[in-house]
Amino acid sequence: MNVWLNFLIESLAFGAVFMYGSTGEILTEKAGHLNLGIPGIMCMGGAGGCMVLNLIGKMNLPPFMVIILGVAGALVMSMLMGLIYSFLTVTLRANQNVTGLALTTFGVGLMKVIMSKLDPTVYLVGPKKIFRWPFADRTDALQYLGVLFFVGVAIAVIASYVLFRTKVGLRLRAVGENPGTADAVGVNVTRYKYLATCIGSGISGLGGFYCIIDYMASQEAYLSLEAFGWLSIALVIFALWRPHMTIIGSTVFGFLFSCSSYIANIEGITVTMAAKPLLKMLPYLVTILVLIVTSIRNKRENQPPASLGLAYFREER
Amino acid sequence: MSEQKKRAAHEPLFHLAKRTDVNPVRAWVIRLVAILLGMLACGLVAFALIEKLNQNPEKITDFYYSFIKGSFTTERKLWKFLKNMAILQCISLAVTPAFRMRFWNIGAEGQTLMGVLGSITVAFYLGGKIPEWQLLILMFIAALIYGAVWAVIPALFKAKWNTNETLFTLMMNYVATYVVSYFLVIWVPSGSSTLGKLKFGKLPPLPFGNQYLLIILIVLALTVFLFIYLKYSKQGYEISVVGESIRTAQYSGINVEKVIIRTMVVSGLLCGLAGYLIGAGLDQSVTTESVGGQGFTAIIVSWLANFNPIVMIITSALISFLNSGAAQISQDFNVSGALPDVIVGIILFFIIGCEFFINYKMVFRHAANGKGAAK
Numbered sequence: 001m002n003v004w005l006n007f008l009i010e011s012l013a014f015g016a017v018f019m020y021g022s023t024g025e026i027l028t029e030k031a032g033h034l035n036l037g038i039p040g041i042m043c044m045g046g047a048g049g050c051m052v053l054n055l056i057g058k059m060n061l062p063p064f065m066v067i068i069l070g071v072a073g074a075l076v077m078s079m080l081m082g083l084i085y086s087f088l089t090v091t092l093r094a095n096q097n098v099t100g101l102a103l104t105t106f107g108v109g110l111m112k113v114i115m116s117k118l119d120p121t122v123y124l125v126g127p128k129k130i131f132r133w134p135f136a137d138r139t140d141a142l143q144y145l146g147v148l149f150f151v152g153v154a155i156a157v158i159a160s161y162v163l164f165r166t167k168v169g170l171r172l173r174a175v176g177e178n179p180g181t182a183d184a185v186g187v188n189v190t191r192y193k194y195l196a197t198c199i200g201s202g203i204s205g206l207g208g209f210y211c212i213i214d215y216m217a218s219q220e221a222y223l224s225l226e227a228f229g230w231l232s233i234a235l236v237i238f239a240l241w242r243p244h245m246t247i248i249g250s251t252v253f254g255f256l257f258s259c260s261s262y263i264a265n266i267e268g269i270t271v272t273m274a275a276k277p278l279l280k281m282l283p284y285l286v287t288i289l290v291l292i293v294t295s296i297r298n299k300r301e302n303q304p305p306a307s308l309g310l311a312y313f314r315e316e317r
Numbered sequence: 318m319s320e321q322k323k324r325a326a327h328e329p330l331f332h333l334a335k336r337t338d339v340n341p342v343r344a345w346v347i348r349l350v351a352i353l354l355g356m357l358a359c360g361l362v363a364f365a366l367i368e369k370l371n372q373n374p375e376k377i378t379d380f381y382y383s384f385i386k387g388s389f390t391t392e393r394k395l396w397k398f399l400k401n402m403a404i405l406q407c408i409s410l411a412v413t414p415a416f417r418m419r420f421w422n423i424g425a426e427g428q429t430l431m432g433v434l435g436s437i438t439v440a441f442y443l444g445g446k447i448p449e450w451q452l453l454i455l456m457f458i459a460a461l462i463y464g465a466v467w468a469v470i471p472a473l474f475k476a477k478w479n480t481n482e483t484l485f486t487l488m489m490n491y492v493a494t495y496v497v498s499y500f501l502v503i504w505v506p507s508g509s510s511t512l513g514k515l516k517f518g519k520l521p522p523l524p525f526g527n528q529y530l531l532i533i534l535i536v537l538a539l540t541v542f543l544f545i546y547l548k549y550s551k552q553g554y555e556i557s558v559v560g561e562s563i564r565t566a567q568y569s570g571i572n573v574e575k576v577i578i579r580t581m582v583v584s585g586l587l588c589g590l591a592g593y594l595i596g597a598g599l600d601q602s603v604t605t606e607s608v609g610g611q612g613f614t615a616i617i618v619s620w621l622a623n624f625n626p627i628v629m630i631i632t633s634a635l636i637s638f639l640n641s642g643a644a645q646i647s648q649d650f651n652v653s654g655a656l657p658d659v660i661v662g663i664i665l666f667f668i669i670g671c672e673f674f675i676n677y678k679m680v681f682r683h684a685a686n687g688k689g690a691a692k
Contacts, residue, residue: 034483036423084666092673097421097483098620099669101613106662112655113366230491237484274502281495284488291488295480304481309421315334 006141007255013144013215014258015250016152020207021232022250023156023243027200028082029236030163031193032176032307033089036100038204039229040107041081045205046212046222047111048077050123053213057122063130067147070127070213071206078205081107082198090193093311108226120219124212131214148210155203159243172196176305179312189312204232231257234287240294240302256282331681344675351671352635355664356381362663367650383649384642394641400529400599402637403536407594408608408615409622409629410536410543411587414580416616417547417624419560420475424486426612427493428467428585430605432592434497435463437515437603440596441504444517452518456597464589465582467493472581476574490612494605501604512602520598532598539587544626556580588612621668639664 021042028035035041052073056066085103088094129136132146163169174182175192183189211228212221235253239245260279294302363370363380370376388398408425415422436456443452467489474480501510522528547553555576559566566573595607618636622628643657 036487088666088670092670093677094669094672095620097423098617098665101423101617102662102665102669105610105613105658105665109655109658109662113653113659116653116655230487233484234488237481274499277495277498277502281492281499284491284495288485288488288492291485292474292478292480295474295478298478304484309483313333313335315332 007259008251010141010144011251011254011258013141013149013254015247015252015254016149017207017211017215017228017250018232018235018253019156019246019250020152020210021204021229022235022239022246023152023159024200024202024204024207025233025236026239026241026243026246027159027163027172027203028197029241029308030172030176030305031196032179032305032310032312033086033193033197034096034100034309035082035085035103035197035200036097036233037081037085037103037107038100038201038233039226040104040111041078041085041201041204042107042208042211042229042232043111043222043225044081044107044208045074045078045202046208046225047114048205049074049209050118050212051077051114053123053127054118057126063133066127066130070131070209071148074205074209075202078208079198079202081205082201083194085201086194086197089311090190090197093313096309096311104226104229111222111225115222124217124219127213128217132217144215146210146214148206148214152206152210153247155206156243156247159203163243173305176307179307180314183312183314189314193312204229207232231283234284237294237304238287238290240290241304252286253283256280256286329682331679333677334680336676336678339675347671347675348668351667352664355667358667359660359663362659363646366656366659367652369650379649380646383646384638386649387642387645388638396527396529398637398641399533401641402633403529403533404591404594404599405611405615405618405637406629406633407536407539407591408588408611409618409633410539410626411584411591412615413543413584413619413624413626413629414547414556414587415584416619417560418556418577418580420472420577420581421483422468422471422486422581422584423483423613423616424468424471424489425584425588425615426608426610427486427490428464428588429592429595429608429612430490430493430497430603431467432460432464432589433596433600433603433607434493434500434592435459435461435589436518436593436596437512437601438500440515440518440601441512444515449517453520453597456518457593460593460596461586461589464587464592465585468581468585468588469578472578476577497603497605497607511604515601518597519601520594532594535594539590540626540630543587547626552576552579617665636661 021038024041025035025038049070050073053066053070056069061069081103085099088099089096131148132143135142135145137143161169163172171182171187172192174185175187175189175196179189182192208225208229211225215221216224231253235246235249238253239249257280260276360377360380363377364374365371367380370380388394408429411428412422412425436459439456439459440452443455447455468486471480471482471485471489474485475482498510501512505512520531523531523534547556555566555571558569558571559573559576559580563573566576592608596603600607614636618629618632621632621635639661640657643660644654646652646660647654647656
């Protein structure tokens with residue numbers, strides 16, 4: 001296969017990790033909650049899925065069941081994390097930044113403890129083949145495009161549709177822009193915030209699971225998950241709070257992030273050691289640039305949700 | 318009577334009201350209970366995670382004793398605890414002015430790391446070429462400048478175009494990390510990217526007392542200074558007004574842009590100082606992990622203390638205590654080194670959650686009705 005096409009597909013596959021993470025984060029942010037716990041949630045999603053696979057790995061279940069159960073494990077674990085976050089920030093009205101950071105500390109730590117106890121020959125070696133269906137036997141970058149990759153793209157598109165084309169999405173956005181107004185027209189603000197945060201966390205958690213079981217598929221994969229989580233939060237800005245844009249954005253991020261190690265393999269291009277960190281810096285710099293440009297242009301539809309980061313208390317004016 | 322019944326059916330069992338007066342004694346009792354409950358929860362989680370504990374449950378006393386063992390049983394551990402606490406306190410102080418202005422600077426990690434880089438850059442290029450005392454002063458200046466520059470960039474955009482500062486400062490952390498790894502590649506041609514301990518530019522310890530005493534005293538002085546600055550100076554007052562309401566600030570003639578930029582410079586300078594204490598005072602070297610996430614922990618420490626520098630001594634002590642205690646546990650019980658994060662995280666959930674019970678109260682239906690009847 002052409003080396004550039006191969007690179008593009010790999011960026012696409014790598015980007016899916018961020019695509020999951022930021023689609024989940026967008027749903028949460030649209031409800032007015034800046035969830036800095038996403039890295040921790042993605043980690044726990046990965047750990048949850050792998051825990052289940054570790055249990056069922058030797059049972060010889062049909063591939064279909066393995067996928068369903070693994071995904072269910074990731075969803076349950078990450079939604080539990082989302083539940084902790086929403087209980088603290090929605091019901092107890094705690095500061096969102098502080099809660100998110102605590103959640104990340106907790107999630108990353110707990111994942112490391114859990115993963116160190118699991119057996120990679122059980123949760124990884126067998127299931128990897130199943131999750132990489134239909135291209136499991138390829139040796140080029142196509143092998144990374146497994147089941148969860150396509151599920152992720154579908155989720156991003158559906159999330160966009162729900163957010164911008166349905167009544168539920170309209171209400172959700174109203175909650176994030178001005179919860180007081182949404183409350184006044186009869187939207188159950190608490191329920192929307194809870195559901196958006198928990199479903200968003202579930203989606204993000206799947207990203208962590210996808211990264212461990214499909215894209216990286218190595219027993220050290222979980223160590224780099226935290227960094228990918230932070231990058232997912234950056235991608236939200238890059239995608240201007242539109243889930244379908246994360247498909248393109250994540251490919252760009254994947255491209256920028258992996259090009260430092262990849263470009264060296266391409267003939268005619270030489271990369272010095274010193275240039276590698278600078279290349280890795282690019283996704284963050286690009287994000288900052290997008291953030292600045294959108295704030296200067298000040299177009300209303302490109303701004304963060306107006307009540308992002310603020311707790312809602314009905315009796316407060 | 319029947320009308321009252323009807324009303325009761327529609328009214329929820331209780332509703333929430335904000336407390337207008339927060340009783341400090343009550344607040345601290347609630348916090349203490351929360352920490353104790355958190356400790357209890359940690360014990361339960363430990364049963365699930367630590368096999369050694371699972372097999373012999375009576376070891377649970379050892380589990381809790383390890384917390385104390387982590388910080389207090391030997392003089393060396395005590396000083397180390399005080400040192401960790403001082404560094405954490407310094408970074409927490411640094412983020413405080415910005416937070417009082419409701420400027421969510423979560424970039425302390427990067428700003429401090431740039432401070433470390435600034436001082437080590439000077440030591441790397443000038444070490445041995447000029448007298449040590451001059452070198453130390455130059456390192457100090459470089460650290461402050463690096464920290465301040467890193468902090469002022471988001472502030473400029475916030476002041477001018479209202480660019481979201483939380484996301485901006487978050488991104489700056491990662492840029493800082495890669496700036497450091499860039500210099501490490503340049504400085505260490507062998508390719509290992511680990512810079513050994515430099516021979517020059519070490520902050521000399523005081524002629525008496527422990528090697529960490531100087532750092533501890535510097536941070537203590539800084540705490541008092543910042544308390545006075547925030548509480549009694551005109552600039553401190555302006556910060557509080559901008560934090561309360563930007564409109565009020567504008568109306569009373571405060572130049573909001575100037576206050577935002579100036580406060581972030583102060584924040585950055587203090588982060589730079591923390592970086593200097595790490596670079597020149599402790600490590601004499603720089604890695605991408607020099608700050609090790611303390612910039613994020615500091616945000617929690619500062620918030621827990623309600624942005625009060627004096628109270629922050631207690632909260633930074635608490636977090637350092639939990640950290641070193643949990644590290645001791647993972648050593649004693651032979652579990653993954655990530656256990657401290659789990660334990661600190663659980664206890665933080667409880668402390669964060671308990672603030673609700675300090676600031677709000679539940680008003681039950683029958684109590685509210687009784688009041689209405691009395692009227």
